[in-house]
Amino acid sequence: GDSVTQMEGPVTLSEEAFLTINCTYTATGYPxxxxxxxxxxxxxxxxxxxxxADDKGSNKGFEATYxxxxxxxxxxxGSVQVSDSAVYFCALNRTNxxxxxxxxxxxxxxxx
Amino acid sequence: EAQVTQNPRYLITVTGKKLTVTCSxxxxxxxxxxxxxxxxxxxxQIYYSMNVEVTDKGDVPEGYKVSRxxxxxxxxxxxSPSPNQTSLYFCASNQGNTDTQYFGPGTRLTVL
Numbered sequence: 001g002d003s004v005t006q007m008e009g010p011v012t013l014s015e016e017a018f019l020t021i022n023c024t025y026t027a028t029g030y031p032x033x034x035x036x037x038x039x040x041x042x043x044x045x046x047x048x049x050x051x052x053a054d055d056k057g058s059n060k061g062f063e064a065t066y067x068x069x070x071x072x073x074x075x076x077x078g079s080v081q082v083s084d085s086a087v088y089f090c091a092l093n094r095t096n097x098x099x100x101x102x103x104x105x106x107x108x109x110x111x112x
Numbered sequence: 113e114a115q116v117t118q119n120p121r122y123l124i125t126v127t128g129k130k131l132t133v134t135c136s137x138x139x140x141x142x143x144x145x146x147x148x149x150x151x152x153x154x155x156x157q158i159y160y161s162m163n164v165e166v167t168d169k170g171d172v173p174e175g176y177k178v179s180r181x182x183x184x185x186x187x188x189x190x191x192s193p194s195p196n197q198t199s200l201y202f203c204a205s206n207q208g209n210t211d212t213q214y215f216g217p218g219t220r221l222t223v224l
Contacts, residue, residue: 001171006154031209032209032210034212034213036213036215042217042218043116043202043215043216043217043218044155044202044204044213044215045215046212046213049210049212051210089154089155091155093206093209093210093213094209095209097162097209098143098145098160098161098162098168098209099157099160099168099170100145100157100160100170100213101157101171102147102154102155102156102157103154104152104153104154105154105155
């Protein structure tokens with residue numbers, strides 16, 4: 001079946017540091033890929049997405065590129081802020097189906 | 113305002129007492145899903161629906177039921193709750209497999 005593997009956390013960085021959270025996936029067909037963010041006490045919200053190979057999703061300084069050859073969708077940000085502290089989830093939606101698979105989540109803490 | 117609502121937000125119950133968690137969306141989305149979130153396990157899909165009267169099992173459907181009689185509503189039913197169903201539950205909706213999922217605020221369920 002489908003699976004999403006995320007870099008294990010938690011991750012602690014200083015403000016303005018570079019962030020990478022690795023995500024690799026296994027799926028049949030051509031899934032759409034997503035990064036969601038969950039702030040404390042809240043539901044998940046979309047951070048960015050990519051629906052086909054070589055697409056780059058970007059939002060709020062975060063970026064991720066859909067790499068079919070390496071089945072990866074790594075999240076990056078050049079300079080993190082304290083307000084970026086949250087849990088980040090990588091996810092895929094299977095083509096033409098309602099099935100979704102999420103990674104385990106990576107907790108990011110950014111210290112001033 | 114476009115949103116997904118869930119009720120109740122918090123529930124403490126006892127083993128075996130049937131309960132229903134309601135979910136409603138006002139975005140006219142075709143797809144709806146239920147997830148549970150447990151520490152270290154990320155989000156796992158319980159059931160999903162791709163249209164009215166069309167539902168299918170996710171990764172962890174045992175002990176749960178759903179129905180989709182109207183497009184906007186997708187209730188989650190626990191006929192005989194057990195302590196291992198203590199969790200944080202999220203409802204979500206989206207228009208299709210390439211579309212962002214919009215999440216409700218979550219329901220924290222404790223089964224004693």
